[in-house]
Amino acid sequence: MSTARHLRAVSSGDRAVADGASSTSSGLDPSESSPLAHAAHSVDLAPLLLQTGQGSTSAYEQLYNEIAGSVFGVALRVVRDSHMAQDVAQEALVEVWRHAARYRADAGSARSWILTIAQRRAVDRVRSEQAHTNRILNHAPRDQVVPADQDEVVNTMFAQWQGARVRAGLAALTERQREALELTYFKGYTHYEVALALNVPLGTAKARVRDGLIKLRDAWEADA
């Protein structure tokens, strides 16, 4: 985390950018350490999403406060450009507004429904922006751009909490599983591209993604 960003975080008090966000520039690296100063659980967003689906703009604003940090964060992590991430986050959040009435609880939590939309939008963007070969040959991280005009109302407290959980969970993965998740979830590779980039059979690439997710779930369920 840069000095400037740190100062901004400090000056914004309770709404400080959580340290977990620093992983946006360094990837799925479990060795990355970050003190867990605050533990903030995420709230159930289903009621807000439900009301949003009934046209409530105030519910939508509250939903925004709870989720925009994660939506923007995952977009930024994937597209690695602040302007593009804002664009992607806007697309995703408007899609949430538009589709809110079609959310179904049996498909998972409201939070995960929204974040799936965000990640998919981001991944679609990098797939169309970058030539496929470039992505495979060159996936060096770009510097994260910190927006100058931060929205203090947006809740990002859980990033720190989740960051710590994520690091703990990732430590349970094999390096190969971690790599498969990094390439797919954060870099937008299809499983075909993972197979090609890692020079493994397609079935192996697909299995690593799934096994990695299962292992993370198990690790987190154990400490829940």
Added chain:
Amino acid sequence: MKDNVHSLLGPYVVNAVTPAERDAFRDHMVACEDCRDEVASLTEVTATLADAQAVTPPRSLRDSVMAEAAQTAQLLPLDDGLDATATGTTHAVTETTETTETTTVSAPVTDISVGSTRHVRGSHRFGRRGALAGIAAASVLLMAAAGIGLSVHNSRQEQLVAEQELMMVTTAPDAHSMDLDLGAAHLVMSDRMNGLVAMGHEAPMPDKGMEYQLWLVMDDGKSMPGPTFMPEEDGEFVAIMHTSFDGVTGFAVTQEPTGGSQEPTSNPVSEVQL
């Protein structure tokens, strides 16, 4: 074959699938409660990964989101839901719940034909000069005896994906090329990429009301349907198929009525033995 669809679960959860695979997997989930539950459960895992990335966005994001939402009509719940209620956003909807959930498994053949008529433009990105100037690509995921094809969209996203699929297969380390007697054409298969590409030029136009269709010839003598395709005016064509090659002994191309068939209805115009 069913295992193939199941194996997409992990990639599906992290959006690491092609649009055709996404459609196929969603179709599969309609009938498979286990997969539905597992997807819901693993999606929570990805949400945690996303939450850990949270960053305070700029204030301007809120303003522009609220402004756009205010001008965007909301979709009705799916039960009464037709996309016609959506009038607002002009964003290219790359993939939305309503389009895929209404995809039916009951008419796979029709789906194939729709998929096959997608025209992939800008193929120069392949770095393969004019030979692929205008190509029609079809991507078909083989599920049981039925091919599950693509949705109607011919978005730029899908074109790009089709181009990528083509490149993945043709540049795979184990890519294997075979001559195909249909103008000047060949088949490229990659076991590793689970993909088969038919491409060429100078292909004669099929009879009126007919299309070409690609088939997998199985070791039990049966034929598994692949995508249909039509040559461009200059005889160029490309068709892409996702499939495992277990039990496949060869490939065939027939002429079939527009929309394709479940079983060949005519003698092959071209056959290739593996």
